[in-house]
Amino acid sequence: MSTRELVVLGTASQVPTRHRNQNGYLLRWDGEGILFDPGEGTQRQMLRAGVAATDVTRICVTHFHGDHSLGLPGVIQRLSLDKVPHPVHAHFPASGAHYFARMRHATAFYEQADLREHPIAEDGPIATGKLTLEARRLSHPVEAFGYRLIEPDGRTMLPGKLRERGIAGPDVGWLQREGRLGATNLEDVSEPRPGQRFAFVMDTRLCDAVYALSENADTLVIESTFLAEDTSLAKDFGHLTARQAARVAAESGVRQLVLTHFSQRYPDPGRFEAEARAEFDGEIVVAQDLERVQVPKRRSFPTRQEAP
Template sequence: MVFEVIPLGVGSAIPTRTRHLAGTLVRREGRSVLFDCGEGSQLQLVRGGLTRGALDAICITHLHGDHLYGLPGLVTTLALLERTDPLTIVGPEGIRDVMRAMPGLKNDWLPFDVAYRELAEGFEHQVVFEDDHVTVEARPIDHRVFCAGFRYQEKTRPGSIDGDAARAAGVSEGWQFEALKRRETVTLDDGTEVTPDGLVGPERPGGAFAYVLDTVPCEGGRQLAAGADLVLHEATFTDEHAERAAEVGHSTARQAAEVARDAGAERLLLTHFSARYSDPAPLVAEAREVFPNTDAAEELARYEVRR
């Protein structure tokens, strides 16, 4: 299977003429999860031709405005579109109060239910969203305020079955093929037992995407990125401003690359660029010295994750 990672905004703190604020959509088989929702996120969804109604969950890293202030407007739009499917909103403790303080956003005023999953400061790990195909887990990362990063993980799928070999062994019914894929033994009408050995390949691990911002390099970020096919990691500054990065709880491009390298990730996308960099090329060059498979995230580009 393939899923897409679509950055909506790659700027930090304040929008510019060419950059929007934090937000990234992950889309798989028509369903979506949104990570952060800075001001302008829903306009970017419209510009990208991305369906807002297909959202299953919105995961907010922390309660700074550049990651949050687009959320009330987006939820209001979902109500105006007469959405009825429930929505999961994940974020630090207090996000429910923030949303319910906004006129028109209390659960009993919306045409759909909102399930809030609030993360308490001091938590270590939590699965915050799950369906039949994917899980989203959260871990704490290290910013000026309590902050969480997220990992979007496809579930492991059964191994592929050798249909010709299975039919040669006497398997003919659909339920028998499905049982073999579950690695169960099938008993035929004549009493012959057909095992999955040699007929079904190994389980197929799903793809993984890590969303790590805002943060200094930390163990939580490395755990989220461990073995991930794609990591989106903040790189607000170059090493020239490493001291400033530490003061404000952000990472340099080199530090982001070190996290990806140490985590054994496949690919790194840099994001959350300071407005001082009109061109992210210096950040990419710095990161590639440590982790060559690095690029700058581009707004509304589609990044395929295929395992």
């Protein structure tokens, strides 16, 4: 059975608090384990959350501010210490490649892991295969990219229709691969199965990329550093408010909104949910450290047409 869940490792913004570690998010997606923005303390949070180094197949860094990347040295060294047997692909802004190199070799260790660097210089797909991983440039004081995971659309076979036409066993696989078996087309015995979408949007002002990343997302993980009362402050420092994040979700057809990256100036997390609820009537999660958030089940109907 496939597993699609977000393991929240940290939810603070610039500095950790007594209850919130700096950023860190592990997306389990079938056989993939994508670690987003490992801030300081991520290695210990992984231990507390039951996440092993061998679970990580990709590391995606949005930008090189410390709360999103200072956990890299420990995580990278742990990959070698635990002799992770598979390649781990690392994606990050190309303009910060020198920061990544410094953190990769921050101290002496015996490097055994196969860590493959993939600097990002422009918008578009950065990994393809069974899933497509895209990156888009955000609006922040330093270069930052958001990420979007896309599962291709497919079709769900209908057992009753297959029985009516006497199709069973290996013939089902043939029909799925070739699209036609005798007088039967694939469309005759199946229905559309929309692929799922996951979006990860960290430090940014409102910009076109935020909407492009969020479009039709089943789960949108998005920063909401500030509340609406501090909108001007958010804009000055390149961040979003909870209200802005929720409005993006509402306008983009998002199903599940995960708010995170909270400023320590707001002691009551309930205020973020209340503000978001005024804009968005879907599922809202105000992320807590060590929480596990399940990706919603597949849509039962096609998504609306996405913008090019």
